[in-house]
Amino acid sequence: MARFVFLRRRLLRGRRPIWTLWLAVLPLLLSGCAVSEKHTVPPAQVRPALEATADQLIAQYNQQARAVRSINAGVEVVPVAGSSYSGVIEEYHDVRGFILAQKPAHIRMIGQAPVVAKNVFDMVSDGETFRIFIPPKNKFITGPAAFERPAKKPIENLRPQHLLDALFWPELEPGKTVLFEEFNAEPARYYVLTLLRGSATLEIARKIWFDRTDLSITRVQLYGPGGRLVSEIRYADWQPAADVRYPRHIWLERPHDDYRLEVRITRLQLNEEIAAERFRLEPPPGVELVRMGEGDAAEKP
Incomplete structure (x- = not known):
């Protein structure tokens, strides 16, 4: 079982003595100073927050991680201005496509x-x-999946495995230290699980956000060494598929790689066996070949 620590966080929290508050408010009342208008959400629109323990949330997360083994999806890809993907598909308003993952x-x-x-x-x-392979630019890029050094050309920062991090989740292993906290940003309320790594020096490895209106996972943050935010992934529109709930709307941001990508799933099949040849991709004749990790030199076969 994971070890966890309970933290409680609320925006604008902190309690002051009543006389301190009167001293702060009284000059405003006497001077007739204008007070800024406060916008509140009507009570009818605020859904009650559900309760859960850290163990329950860890079990829910691990169940979801185990349940999804393969994905065959039709998607709409929406580029975000300034991102690497928009550099590839900047001439189109949107792109439709397919995702296979296993x-x-x-x-x-x-x-x-x-x-x-x-x-x-x-x-x-x-x-x-x-x-x-990028047909409009007649370019084929290849390299080690672990190669992460930013390229001079943003288009060469594209990595399909980054999207894999958003589609499949690793389980939270027993014995790992997990922090458990509440986070309130009215009207939204969240539970947050923070997975730590290391022994002598602890670092944040992953944060998992649960929306307390239905306890669905709404956000996952991945961290590298030194607290560096590697990926920011947001999820919405969870729907059932093959006895599993899965999000139909995914936002992926890689702040250090100029990645900002929105994926809308229009068709989804889960846990079907996908033939190995469907994951093969070879460079066509005459294409410009870029081998990352080999001096970034371009070759032509």
Whole structure:
């Protein structure tokens, strides 16, 4: 069982003695100073917050992590201005495509231009190597999946395995230290599980946010060494599929890689076996080949 520590956090918390509050308010009343208008949410629109323990939330998270083994989805990809993906598909308002993913580490994502269904990008990863083909630029990028050094050209920062982090979750292992807290940002209320790593020096590895209106997972944050925020992933519109609930709306942001991507799932099949050849991607003849991790030199086969 995971060890956990309960923390409680609320915005604008802190209690002051009543006489201190009167001293602060009285000059305003006497001078007739204007007080800023406060906007509140009508009580009918505020849903009651559900209660849960840390153990219950950990069990719920692990159950979801175990339940999803493969994904076959039709998607709409919405680029965000200034991001690497918008550099690839900047001439299109949106891109429709497909995502294939299978545990432990296989993923393929194909993006197509609207109407003509012409491929805009095609990328795969097996956890060891990534491959990305960008037909409009006649460019094929490949390299080790662990290669993370930012490239001079933002387009070369694309990594399909980053999306895999948003689709599949690792389980919280027994014995790990997990902090448990409440976080209130009225009218929203959350539970937050914070997974720590390390022994002598503890660091944040992952934060998991639960919306207390229904205890669905609404946000996952991944951290690297030194508290560096690696990925910010948000989830919405959870719906049932194959006896499992899965989000239909995913936002992925990689702040240090210029990644900002919105994915809307329009069709979803879970836990079906996906043939290995569907994850194969080879460079076409005559394409510009960029090998990341080898001096960033470009070659032509």
